[in-house]
Amino acid sequence: MTGKTHVGIGIISAVILSQYKMVKLTLGGLAICAIASLLPDIDHPKALLNRYILPAKNKTVKTTIYFTLGVFFLLLNFFYLNLKYVETLGIFFILTGFSSHRNGITHSLAGLLCFGLAFGFAAKAYGFKEYIIPFFLGYGLHIIADMFTNRGVPLLYPFKKRKYKMPITFTVGSFWGNLFEGLIILIGLVYLTFKLPEILLK
Numbered sequence: 697m698t699g700k701t702h703v704g705i706g707i708i709s710a711v712i713l714s715q716y717k718m719v720k721l722t723l724g725g726l727a728i729c730a731i732a733s734l735l736p737d738i739d740h741p742k743a744l745l746n747r748y749i750l751p752a753k754n755k756t757v758k759t760t761i762y763f764t765l766g767v768f769f770l771l772l773n774f775f776y777l778n779l780k781y782v783e784t785l786g787i788f789f790i791l792t793g794f795s796s797h798r799n800g801i802t803h804s805l806a807g808l809l810c811f812g813l814a815f816g817f818a819a820k821a822y823g824f825k826e827y828i829i830p831f832f833l834g835y836g837l838h839i840i841a842d843m844f845t846n847r848g849v850p851l852l853y854p855f856k857k858r859k860y861k862m863p864i865t866f867t868v869g870s871f872w873g874n875l876f877e878g879l880i881i882l883i884g885l886v887y888l889t890f891k892l893p894e895i896l897l898k
């Protein structure tokens with residue numbers, strides 16, 4: 697599924713949940729939800745976020761950068777910070793470096809917990825508690841959305857390698873797949889256009 701579709705799903709859900717007061721709709725919250733909905737795909741060198749993070753889009757560069765980033769966070773934490781979430785992030789980045797697309801930690805419940813808790817601790821520490829739900833929403837929905845594709849996701853990684861998927865799936869890049877993804881992006885854009893004035897005027 698494309699990054700744009702994942703962002704669309706995240707935004708549509710955040711807007712719907714905000715009607716029931718489950719998410720506070722702010723520009724910051726929507727941005728966090730959008731970034732979190734792209735996060736699981738950083739295991740792919742050509743993913744949307746990696747276009748901004750990686751200098752070259754191949755596997756070796758991806759592995760090297762995420763591994764280095766992970767070690768950097770662990771060392772920083774060991775010598776200076778001593779914060780649980782920095783340590784969690786370090787471990788997460790190292791695992792991301794060695795995960796190939798949709799086969800590892802980022803598309804699993806363990807990944808959702810790892811990244812979600814790290815974000816949660818940081819958000820609490822810096823007074824951004826209202827961003828925790830949008831984060832879990834974006835990340836969690838990415839995993840659920842990928843379960844609707846024929847490749848499925850390793851939900852229980854690292855305990856089980858099996859890929860889980862929904863009873864009805866579509867193939868990414870197929871006619872119906874593209875139509876479906878296009879519709880989600882369209883609905884997301886329409887939603888955003890109508891809701892943006894409301895958010896900005898708050």
Ligand SMILES: [Zn+2]
Binds near residue numbers: 737803838
């Ligand atoms: Zn994905």
